[in-house]
Amino acid sequence: MKNIANDIIAVLEKVAGSTQNGSILLHEPLFRNNEWNYVKECIDSGWVSSVGSYVTKFEQMIAEYTGVSHAIAVVNGTAALHASLEVLGVERGDEVLLPTLTFIATANAVSYCGAVPHFVDSEISTLGMDPHKLKDYLLNHTYMSNGFCYNKKTDRRIKAVVPMHTFGHSVDIEPLLEIADTFNIVLVEDAAESLGSYYKGTHTGSFGKVSILSFNGNKIVTTGGGGAILTNDDGLAKKLKHITTTAKVPHKWEYYHDQLGYNYRLPNINAALGCAQLEVLDEYLDKKRVLAKKYEYEFKAFNGVNFVTEPANSKSNYWLNAIILDENYIEQRNDVLELTNQSGYMTRPCWNLLHTLPMYSECPKMNLDTAEAISRRLINIPSSVILGEDRS
Amino acid sequence: MKNIANDIIAVLEKVAGSTQNGSILLHEPLFRNNEWNYVKECIDSGWVSSVGSYVTKFEQMIAEYTGVSHAIAVVNGTAALHASLEVLGVERGDEVLLPTLTFIATANAVSYCGAVPHFVDSEISTLGMDPHKLKDYLLNHTYMSNGFCYNKKTDRRIKAVVPMHTFGHSVDIEPLLEIADTFNIVLVEDAAESLGSYYKGTHTGSFGKVSILSFNGNKIVTTGGGGAILTNDDGLAKKLKHITTTAKVPHKWEYYHDQLGYNYRLPNINAALGCAQLEVLDEYLDKKRVLAKKYEYEFKAFNGVNFVTEPANSKSNYWLNAIILDENYIEQRNDVLELTNQSGYMTRPCWNLLHTLPMYSECPKMNLDTAEAISRRLINIPSSVILGEDRS
Numbered sequence: 001m002k003n004i005a006n007d008i009i010a011v012l013e014k015v016a017g018s019t020q021n022g023s024i025l026l027h028e029p030l031f032r033n034n035e036w037n038y039v040k041e042c043i044d045s046g047w048v049s050s051v052g053s054y055v056t057k058f059e060q061m062i063a064e065y066t067g068v069s070h071a072i073a074v075v076n077g078t079a080a081l082h083a084s085l086e087v088l089g090v091e092r093g094d095e096v097l098l099p100t101l102t103f104i105a106t107a108n109a110v111s112y113c114g115a116v117p118h119f120v121d122s123e124i125s126t127l128g129m130d131p132h133k134l135k136d137y138l139l140n141h142t143y144m145s146n147g148f149c150y151n152k153k154t155d156r157r158i159k160a161v162v163p164m165h166t167f168g169h170s171v172d173i174e175p176l177l178e179i180a181d182t183f184n185i186v187l188v189e190d191a192a193e194s195l196g197s198y199y200k201g202t203h204t205g206s207f208g209k210v211s212i213l214s215f216n217g218n219k220i221v222t223t224g225g226g227g228a229i230l231t232n233d234d235g236l237a238k239k240l241k242h243i244t245t246t247a248k249v250p251h252k253w254e255y256y257h258d259q260l261g262y263n264y265r266l267p268n269i270n271a272a273l274g275c276a277q278l279e280v281l282d283e284y285l286d287k288k289r290v291l292a293k294k295y296e297y298e299f300k301a302f303n304g305v306n307f308v309t310e311p312a313n314s315k316s317n318y319w320l321n322a323i324i325l326d327e328n329y330i331e332q333r334n335d336v337l338e339l340t341n342q343s344g345y346m347t348r349p350c351w352n353l354l355h356t357l358p359m360y361s362e363c364p365k366m367n368l369d370t371a372e373a374i375s376r377r378l379i380n381i382p383s384s385v386i387l388g389e390d391r392s
Numbered sequence: 393m394k395n396i397a398n399d400i401i402a403v404l405e406k407v408a409g410s411t412q413n414g415s416i417l418l419h420e421p422l423f424r425n426n427e428w429n430y431v432k433e434c435i436d437s438g439w440v441s442s443v444g445s446y447v448t449k450f451e452q453m454i455a456e457y458t459g460v461s462h463a464i465a466v467v468n469g470t471a472a473l474h475a476s477l478e479v480l481g482v483e484r485g486d487e488v489l490l491p492t493l494t495f496i497a498t499a500n501a502v503s504y505c506g507a508v509p510h511f512v513d514s515e516i517s518t519l520g521m522d523p524h525k526l527k528d529y530l531l532n533h534t535y536m537s538n539g540f541c542y543n544k545k546t547d548r549r550i551k552a553v554v555p556m557h558t559f560g561h562s563v564d565i566e567p568l569l570e571i572a573d574t575f576n577i578v579l580v581e582d583a584a585e586s587l588g589s590y591y592k593g594t595h596t597g598s599f600g601k602v603s604i605l606s607f608n609g610n611k612i613v614t615t616g617g618g619g620a621i622l623t624n625d626d627g628l629a630k631k632l633k634h635i636t637t638t639a640k641v642p643h644k645w646e647y648y649h650d651q652l653g654y655n656y657r658l659p660n661i662n663a664a665l666g667c668a669q670l671e672v673l674d675e676y677l678d679k680k681r682v683l684a685k686k687y688e689y690e691f692k693a694f695n696g697v698n699f700v701t702e703p704a705n706s707k708s709n710y711w712l713n714a715i716i717l718d719e720n721y722i723e724q725r726n727d728v729l730e731l732t733n734q735s736g737y738m739t740r741p742c743w744n745l746l747h748t749l750p751m752y753s754e755c756p757k758m759n760l761d762t763a764e765a766i767s768r769r770l771i772n773i774p775s776s777v778i779l780g781e782d783r784s
Contacts, residue, residue, distance in 0.1 A: 028438050029438045029440060029441070030438070031435045031436075031438060031440075035435050036432065036435060039431055039435065039661075040428060043423045043427050043428055043431065043665075044423075046420050046421045046422070046423060047609075048421060048423075048609060048614060048615075048616040048665065075467055075468075075617070076467075076655050077655075078638075078654070078655035079655070103647070104638055104640075104647070104649045104653070105638070105655060108638070108652060108653065108654070108655075111652050112504075114506070216441060217439075217440060217441020217659070217660075218441070222440060222441060223440075223659075224434075224440040224441050224659030224660065224661040224662065225441060225467070225657060225658075225659040246470075246496055246497070246500070247496075248496075252733060253729055253733065253739070253740035253741060254740075254741070254744065255495070255496070255740075255742075255743040255744055256744045256749070257496045257744075257749055257751075258749070258750055258751075259750070259751055260500060260503050260751050261496070261500065262470070262500070263468050263469075263470035263471070263497060263500075263617075265617060266617075267609070267615075267616030267617040267662065268609075268616065269431075269616040269661065269662070269665065270616065270659065270661070270662070273435075273440065273661065337645055341644060341645065347645070348645035348646075348647075349645060349646070350647075351647040352646065352647055352648045352649075357648070357649055357650070358650055358651070359649075359650075359651055359652050
């Protein structure tokens with residue numbers, strides 16, 4: 001069997017460029033628009049904190065871009081997930097369906113509510129939740145009582161489902177919405193990685209009862225650390241803004257809080273950065289598409305390696321590019337990781353599957369064969385916006 | 393009886409200056425040092441997120457300034473309180489002693505642990521927890537079992553006590569530490585408002601097993617939104633850093649998290665702002681002292697109004713200046729608030745006492761007479777650093 005690591009490095013060099021001027025990171029941010037101007041305005045005016053006009057402007061820009069009525073800016077994606085589950089009534093002892101193949105934040109947000117993650121398998125075509133497998137599983141392993149869906153084994157209510165658009169590739173959301181409807185499970189759409197991705201022409205993040213975005217430093221556009229909650233429901237939007245801003249009742253001088261709230265406010269200085277970044281999002285999306293197309297072309301003829309492309313009926317932001325090794329090259333995965341990183345091309349496997357982590361190893365789960373296969377075979381490769389620029 | 397509102401406005405005008413160029417806020421930040429250089433460096437280098445050198449530098453500067461071995465930068469003071477209680481073993485069903493006269497964050501952090509706030513009265517000389525009243529109360533209303541202190545009425549364990557240095561004035565921490573020791577209750581020191589304040593020559597925030605700071609936009613120095621956790625305990629410091637950074641085990645590419653963690657990381661861009669601000673903290677403290685001395689002087693001869701000065705044996709940062717109306721002027725309090733704000737001098741009463749808020753109204757509490765009296769009589773007045781500068 002051939003040794004593929006060096007061949008992969010050759011592709012990375014061809015597509016992402018030489019490492020002679022330093023390592024090529026997995027995803028670095030790019031600031032050369034109005035970032036400076038807006039941040040300077042914050043500093044000059046003294047309005048760096050949570051009171052300030054950039055937070056409102058950022059929220060408006062997000063809502064406009066995604067086509068969702070309301071966006072609530074928060075301190076990060078984890079906070080966005082937690083507040084969303086909380087406001088939708090996820091309670092202590094409930095279960096929440098989520099992919100085992102996702103970042104830890106999703107499971108932790110469930111834990112913060114006192115609820116229990118219940119892990120769902122992925123499908124290979126989207127890397128996200130497998131709707132067919134989920135439907136069969138729910139039909140066989142749950143029962144309805146008082147209008148709610150219960151886990152037959154644990155007798156816990158299954159209150160919510162949180163599909164995620166992995167690396168920016170749309171999950172097959174339509175059948176998932178149908179399932180959520182059938183079983184009366186509320187759908188929170190985790191679009192942390194998919195700003196700029198579309199499913200059947202509609203922006204991801206607009207399908208869930210509530211959806212979330214992330215603006216962490218490794219995302220396509222960033223606020224340093226930040227997130228947002230999206231919803232078309234006026235009442236939920238109001239509640240979300242309220243509980244993420246310490247549940248303080250507006251008053252010119254009184255400090256009166258009418259319920260348990262959270263200090264999840266995004267500072268104005270971070271929102272300023274976000275406004276400047278959103279202005280260039282379309283340009284960045286184009287560049288990421290160019291980069292992905294180059295990878296796709298180079299890997300097409302590559303025996304043993306498949307480049308992950310956007311699923312049918314969807315348009316990906318190609319946030320984090322990935323290759324999947326053929327089964328018979330699995331034993332070379334660690335070599336590939338080791339040698340690419342040694343050569344200055346930052347690569348990584350996907351997250352350790354959540355059901356394998358110590359604090360979640362006893363949680364309910366379905367058969368997770370596909371996620372396990374992906375986890376053994378997938379490698380993320382350099383994906384920064386700047387790599388999609390013409391270097392000639 | 394004389395009408396005091398206009399006389400108070402006259403003092404505010406004399407000390408804080410005229411409002412002809414706009415309102416005089418309660419506490420606005422001041423940026424004219426290296427804020428812009430450091431933030432610009434973040435933007436230029438692309439390191440605005442949680443990976444970046446300013447976070448480490450900020451932590452070192454805080455530790456050095458306060459004289460505490462370890463400082464862990466986090467996203468805000470609320471997160472700092474929550475992580476502190478969590479790491480010290482506050483569990484679901486425990487009770488935590490805290491002043492009723494404080495910002496909502498303290499009680500909320502207790503709630504996030506699933507524990508129950510237990511409210512303590514203040515003393516007039518410090519505005520903070522009354523150690524004598526607390527000692528008597530614990531002697532009469534608790535019992536020891538298996539080495540822990542239990543509430544006689546609820547049979548819940550009293551695990552922690554969280555005194556707070558109100559408006560920057562040191563609480564009488566020594567007798568509180570003795571009480572904590574006697575009853576085996578761990579002391580978390582809430583120094584959110586007291587960066588630059590000293591108790592018997594030692595910086596506040598260095599007394600608790602764990603202590604916290606806030607760098608919210610209204611504080612003496614700010615990071616937009618931010619906080620820090622302080623401890624001299626190497627093991628706790630390590631745990632705190634771990635659980636506030638998603639409990640990810642360091643590895644060059646693996647995403648492995650070994651326990652439930654939080655995404656409480658402070659972004660590098662906010663830390664950069666904080667580094668520049670800490671460089672001028674001593675200068676700001678001097679200015680705030682000048683301002684407080686002016687207020688003290690002007691209010692000395694003012695019948696019916698007492699300016700709050702630093703308690704015995706302590707040095708205050710005079711973060712938020714306050715006056716206390718005599719009992720017989722209580723009925724004019726709302727007039728004073730209304731008229732000062734109308735005149736462009738931002739003032740406010742202290743927070744609504746926590747035990748009066750709907751979600752905390754059923755929590756255990758001692759007699760809270762002094763806090764209630766303070767709450768009826770206290771008014772915060774403009775305190776920005778810039779007001780302490782020479783305007784001649």
